[in-house]
Structure formats: C-alpha cells, structure tokens
Amino acid sequence: MEKFDKAFSSKPLAWPRGKQWALAGVVGSGNLEVLFERNAKAPEKMDCHVESSIPGYKDSWLAALGDFAANYPVGGTKVTIHDQGADPIVVTFRLRQAYDHLKKAP
Amino acid sequence: MPPAPKDTRRRNKAERMRRVGALAKGKFVSAKSAPEVLKRIIEPGDILCLEGDNQKQADFLANQLATLTKKDLRDIHLVMSCLTLPAHIELFKKGLIRQVDFCYAGPQGQAVAQLLAEGKFPIGAIHTYNEIYARYYVDLTPRVALIAAVQADRKGNLFLAANAEDTPAIVEPTAVSDGIVFAQVNEIVDTLPRIDIPADQVDLIVEAPYPMHLTALFTRDPAAITDVQILMAMIALRGIYQKYEVQSLNHGVGFNTAAIELLLPTYGEQLGLKGKICQYWVANPLPTMIPAIESGWVKGWFGFGGEVGMERYTAARSDIFSTGRDGSFHSNRAMGQLAGHYGVDMFIGATLQIDVNGNSSTVSKKRITGFGGAPNMGCQPMGRRHPTKAWLKAGAESNPGPGSIPGRKLVVQLAETFQSGRVPTFVEELDAQDPAIKKALHGVAPVMIYGDDVTHVVTEEGIANLAACRTNEERRAAIRGVAGYTPVGLKRKKSETNDLRSRGILQLPEDLGVSPSDVSRSLLAAQDIKGLVRWSGGLYDPPAQFVDW
Numbered sequence: 001m002e003k004f005d006k007a008f009s010s011k012p013l014a015w016p017r018g019k020q021w022a023l024a025g026v027v028g029s030g031n032l033e034v035l036f037e038r039n040a041k042a043p044e045k046m047d048c049h050v051e052s053s054i055p056g057y058k059d060s061w062l063a064a065l066g067d068f069a070a071n072y073p074v075g076g077t078k079v080t081i082h083d084q085g086a087d088p089i090v091v092t093f094r095l096r097q098a099y100d101h102l103k104k105a106p
Numbered sequence: 107m108p109p110a111p112k113d114t115r116r117r118n119k120a121e122r123m124r125r126v127g128a129l130a131k132g133k134f135v136s137a138k139s140a141p142e143v144l145k146r147i148i149e150p151g152d153i154l155c156l157e158g159d160n161q162k163q164a165d166f167l168a169n170q171l172a173t174l175t176k177k178d179l180r181d182i183h184l185v186m187s188c189l190t191l192p193a194h195i196e197l198f199k200k201g202l203i204r205q206v207d208f209c210y211a212g213p214q215g216q217a218v219a220q221l222l223a224e225g226k227f228p229i230g231a232i233h234t235y236n237e238i239y240a241r242y243y244v245d246l247t248p249r250v251a252l253i254a255a256v257q258a259d260r261k262g263n264l265f266l267a268a269n270a271e272d273t274p275a276i277v278e279p280t281a282v283s284d285g286i287v288f289a290q291v292n293e294i295v296d297t298l299p300r301i302d303i304p305a306d307q308v309d310l311i312v313e314a315p316y317p318m319h320l321t322a323l324f325t326r327d328p329a330a331i332t333d334v335q336i337l338m339a340m341i342a343l344r345g346i347y348q349k350y351e352v353q354s355l356n357h358g359v360g361f362n363t364a365a366i367e368l369l370l371p372t373y374g375e376q377l378g379l380k381g382k383i384c385q386y387w388v389a390n391p392l393p394t395m396i397p398a399i400e401s402g403w404v405k406g407w408f409g410f411g412g413e414v415g416m417e418r419y420t421a422a423r424s425d426i427f428s429t430g431r432d433g434s435f436h437s438n439r440a441m442g443q444l445a446g447h448y449g450v451d452m453f454i455g456a457t458l459q460i461d462v463n464g465n466s467s468t469v470s471k472k473r474i475t476g477f478g479g480a481p482n483m484g485c486q487p488m489g490r491r492h493p494t495k496a497w498l499k500a501g502a503e504s505n506p507g508p509g510s511i512p513g514r515k516l517v518v519q520l521a522e523t524f525q526s527g528r529v530p531t532f533v534e535e536l537d538a539q540d541p542a543i544k545k546a547l548h549g550v551a552p553v554m555i556y557g558d559d560v561t562h563v564v565t566e567e568g569i570a571n572l573a574a575c576r577t578n579e580e581r582r583a584a585i586r587g588v589a590g591y592t593p594v595g596l597k598r599k600k601s602e603t604n605d606l607r608s609r610g611i612l613q614l615p616e617d618l619g620v621s622p623s624d625v626s627r628s629l630l631a632a633q634d635i636k637g638l639v640r641w642s643g644g645l646y647d648p649p650a651q652f653v654d655w
Contacts, residue, residue: 001441024623043372057528063596070600087522087524087526087528088523088528088591088592089334089565089566090333091591092567092590092621093334093625096623097617097623099623
C-alpha cells in the first residue's frame with residue numbers, strides 16, 4: 001500500500017462554470033479511479049491524494065501528476081486517486097479523461 | 107586438387123532413394139516406417155530443412171525425427187523458419203545438430219536461451235523469412251526437406267489449402283538441386299481440389315496419423331482490447347493513416363492494430379476516410395478486419411498464410427482475397443513478404459523493447475526469439491521506384507535535399523510505454539545487445555527493426571516523427587517525448603520536447619484532435635468474437651478456444 005498527499009502548482013482552471021466534479025475509471029484489478037473536484041480555496045493548486053495497492057512507485061506518480069499540473073490549467077482542484085495496480089499508462093489516461101469531463105457544462 | 111563437380115549430387119540422391127527401396131510403394135511410405143525412411147535418406151553433414159513457421163508445422167515428421175539417436179543421425183545442419191515444437195528442441199538436446207540457421211523461436215524462446223547457455227545451440231545466424239528462403243537457393247540448399255501438405259493425390263501432387271506459407275519456398279530450391287522432398291499429408295485422395303505443388307517436385311509422401319499442427323495466430327478477441335489501445339488507434343488513424351493517405355499496408359498480430367481495424371467502420375468512417383485509406387492489404391486474413399471488409403473498405407488482400415476459421419469467409423469474398431481455382435484461399439509466405447517489402451505504403455507493428463535510438467527487438471536474455479517477417483516489411487526498400495502519395499509525402503519530410511531518395515516507406519512502431527507487469531517498453535539499451543547473445547550470433551545483435559528504418563513511434567503519449575528529425579540527438583529527444591514515465595521518458599527535457607512539438611515532430615493526442623474522453627469501447631465495430639461472426643454473416647468459424655457460447 002502506498003499512500004501520500006502532494007499539492008502541485010498549476011494555472012487556474014479555465015472553465016469556471018463547468019461541473020463541480022468528474023470521475024473516470026473504476027477501482028478494479030489493473031485499473032484505477034480518478035476523482036476531480038473543484039476547490040475554490042486554492043485556485044493555483046492541484047491538491048492530490050493517492051492511494052495505490054502497489055508500493056514503490058511514488059516517483060512515477062509524482063512525475064505523472066507534476067507533468068499534468070504543468071501541461072494543463074488544473075489549479076483549484078482536488079484530485080483523489082484510488083489505484084489497484086493500474087499500469088502507469090492508465091494513470092495519465094484517466095487523469096485526462098476526468099479533466100475533460102470536468103470541462104463539460106454541468 | 108579434387109575433381110571439378112559433375113553430377114555426383116544426382117547420383118547420391120538416386121543412391122539414397124535406392125536405400126529406401128521396398129519401404130516405399132512408389133512415393134508412398136507408411137507412418138510406421140517413417141523413422142526408418144528418415145534414417146535412410148539423411149546422411150551425416152546434410153543440410154536438413156524442417157518445415158515449420160509460426161502457424162503451420164510438419165509436426166509428424168519432426169516427431170519421427172526426434173525419435174532418432176546419434177547412431178542414426180548426426181552432424182546435421184538444420185535450416186528452418188521457426189523452432190516451435192518440443193521435437194525441434196529435442197534434436198539439440200540429443201546433440202544431433204552441428205549448426206542451425208533459422209528465423210524465429212517464439213514458443214521455444216526460453217528453451218533456446220537455456221540451450222544457448224549450455225552451449226548446445228550452435229547458431230549460424232537468425233534470419234528474416236525472405237533472407238533464409240533466399241539462402242535456400244544459394245548456399246543453404248537442403249539435401250532433404252521435410253514438409254507438410256493437406257492432401258496428396260495418387261501421383262504425388264500436393265494440395266496446401268489456405269496455408270501454403272513456406273512450402274513452395276522450401277520445395278523449389280530443394281527439388282531443383284537434387285534434394286529429397288518428403289511430405290507428410292493429412293490424407294491421400296483420388297482428386298485434389300487444386301494442385302499447389304506438382305508431383306514432379308515431391309519424392310516421398312506419408313499419410314500422417316494426425317493432421318498437421320496449425321496455430322490460430324492472428325485471431326484477437328475484441329473483448330480484450332483496452333481503452334488505452336483504442337486511444338492509440340485513434341492517434342495512429344489521425345496522425346499516420348489519414349495524414350499520409352496510406353493505401354496499402356501490412357498489419358501483424360497484436361491488439362493495437364486490431365483496435366485500428368475495428369475503428370475503421372466507426373471512427374474512420376466519421377473522419378471520412380473510407381475509400382481514401384487502407385484499400386490494399388498484405389496480411390494473413392485477420393478476423394478483426396471482417397467489419398471493415400463488410401463495410402466496403404477493402405479492395406484487395408494477399409496473405410502470407412491463412413488463419414484458422416477464415417476459410418469459408420475468404421472463399422465467399424473472392425473479389426478481395428487471393429483464391430485458387432477451387433475457390434479457397436491461397437497464400438504464399440515468400441511472395442507475401444516480397445509484396446510487403448516493395449508493394450506497400452506502410453508497415454506498422456508492435457514490439458517488446460525499443461531503445462532510445464529507435465532500434466527494437468523481442469529478444470531478452472531469458473527468451474531468444476528472433477524476427478519472422480517484420481524486418482522484411484519494416485525496412486526501407488532501397489530498390490523501390492514507384493511513387494505513391496504516402497511514399498512521396500514521407501520522403502519529402504525525410505529527405506528534403508536535392509538529389510536525395512524521393513520517397514520513403516512508412517515504418518511505424520506502435521507500442522504502449524509499458525508492457526504488462528510494469529515492464530518498460532523503452533530502454534536505454536536493448537537486451538539484444540547482451541554480450542553473450544552477440545557472441546553467439548558472431549557479433550551481430552538480433553535487432554528486429556533498426557531505428558534508421560523507423561519513421562514513426564506511436565505510444566499512448568503521442569507520435570514521434572523520427573523521419574523528420576535532423577540529428578541523432580533530435581531523434582533521441584523525440585523518442586523520450588513519447589516514452590511516458592519509463593526511465594527513458596523521465597529523462598526528457600521540457601525545452602526539447604516543446605521545441606519538437608512546435609515543429610510538429612512530436613504530436614500529443616490533443617495536437618491531433620484526439621481526446622481521451624472520446625475513447626469508448628462502443629467505437630469498436632465488434633465487441634467480441636461473436637460480433638465478428640455476426641458481421642461475417644455466419645461465414646467465420648472461430649477456433650474452439652475463442653468460442654464461449
């Protein structure tokens with residue numbers, strides 16, 4: 001079990017009137033769940049909470065989340081990830097999916 | 107000085123056939139006497155060809171050969187496409203083989219690595235398919251070839267059905283050099299549906315007690331295609347197929363290309379690509395192409411081999427598939443490889459490892475596999491002269507200077523950044539470069555596709571256009587740019603990737619108008635094997651292991 005919190009600096013979300021939250025993926029073997037929630041308290045932070053069933057990949061998580069915060073305006077969000085052994089490639093994929101859903105009108 | 111050669115080879119063949127004597131009635135020998143016949147026709151020092159590729163096996167004859175001992179059989183130079191069966195490995199364990207020249211050892215890869223470590227696997231070279239066929243005509247001509255056919259008639263003509271595969275490429279060089287062609291057949295009949303190999307080129311025939319082994323290698327269940335593979339398929343369709351207007355191509359085995367095939371009638375149709383791309387195919391009859399074929403995407407198809415279960419479907423679609431006079435599918439591996447080398451716009455394939463320079467390999471220290479056909483197609487055909495849109499467009503990107511080669515074949519590596527079990531696909535150095543492996547191969551690392559031949563690397567992160575890179579440093583930066591969170595990817599520099607992206611050398615999904623949130627399994631034209639059967643109008647007969655209804 002790996003469990004950690006980390007906040008990344010990011011430009012504020014560019015879609016103020018979108019959904020309040022968005023979910024992608026499911027918690028299941030080889031998969032993971034990403035929950036994006038709006039967080040008005042910290043408009044320039046992507047505040048992440050990660051729980052993974054597989055320990056030892058914190059560096060990869062930090063790199064993937066750090067890139068995401070740098071590549072997209074995701075400030076003002078809370079990201080909660082529940083991972084059950086998803087391949088690293090699924091992580092970025094689900095992040096992008098949840099992020100895209102968040103942009104859509106409620 | 108030894109005397110100049112005259113016709114000793116012919117007289118030697120006659121002597122071998124005389125030794126078979128009463129064991130043969132005409133050309134026909136009984137299954138029981140097959141091991142004794144093998145003893146009498148093979149001599150020490152022979153080049154012996156055993157038919158076997160990634161699908162079809164002369165398994166009865168291989169099993170009989172494996173019953174022989176050093177007393178009967180020794181100092182053999184084995185030449186073959188694929189080491190696939192336990193019987194093949196047995197020959198090495200018994201120490202009967204002096205040298206082996208081959209292409210591929212998929213299912214026996216671990217056994218080969220083990221034999222190599224024990225010093226019991228004396229390799230000449232690992233070849234590509236057409237490379238070894240070429241040598242059958244030059245310096246590796248078999249004295250004896252053990253082959254497999256579906257049927258023989260009483261004269262000794264052979265019918266190969268859908269899986270001709272390597273047979274013609276083995277039989278001709280053997281037959282025209284006074285070698286002995288010994289065929290196992292599933293059955294002997296009065297009249298063949300069609301003649302694939304003339305009796306003239308066949309010396310001995312045995313009716314095997316069981317039908318030859320055939321593997322359903324090209325069947326992929328749509329149910330197992332993942333969301334990430336669908337994303338990659340969308341990236342490839344927009345960034346390569348659409349951009350270059352790829353008309354003629356090869357797809358191999360793999361879920362990534364299966365995803366592309368199943369997106370053609372849905373996503374491809376939405377993009378307006380029907381009739382503009384993917385009309386001519388050089389590939390085994392891929393069941394996952396049935397929806398696209400039924401939707402009118404395909405004009406022509408030639409196969410290296412058949413695919414189990416596609417017999418009735420291909421016969422019923424003879425406008426598209428190559429068929430014999432009898433109406434059933436006709437394949438030819440050597441000609442298919444030739445077509446895939448010179449005749450197509452694009453080769454797109456998967457691999458297990460790609461290094462930072464774009465070289466790829468499926469060899470690891472624990473599994474010595476090899477190549478098969480990929481390198482024959484996944485390379486630049488320097489003898490090509492005919493232009494197509496895709497060839498010219500890729501050429502213009504790649505060779506902007508005056509006097510340079512005007513075109514370029516698209517050679518695309520399609521791979522997820524990680525294999526299952528979190529094993530990174532991208533590595534700084536290939537396992538194939540292992541000193542012990544290189545030593546066994548006389549200094550040549552078993553690289554499947556050379557980075558110099560690759561035009562594009564596609565991953566779930568995007569596309570790296572290697573052909574458009576101007577320096578080796580740029581090429582490495584482009585590869586790191588699509589290598590995700592592998593150790594190779596983590597070394598990328600933001601300034602370099604931003605520069606490559608601004609020049610279109612690196613394209614992320616959003617640069618191609620592809621969004622992960624558009625990914626849905628509902629885009630697959632068929633959800634499972636049953637869906638493929640339905641699309642085929644009941645003409646596709648999936649092998650038992652794929653049927654769960």
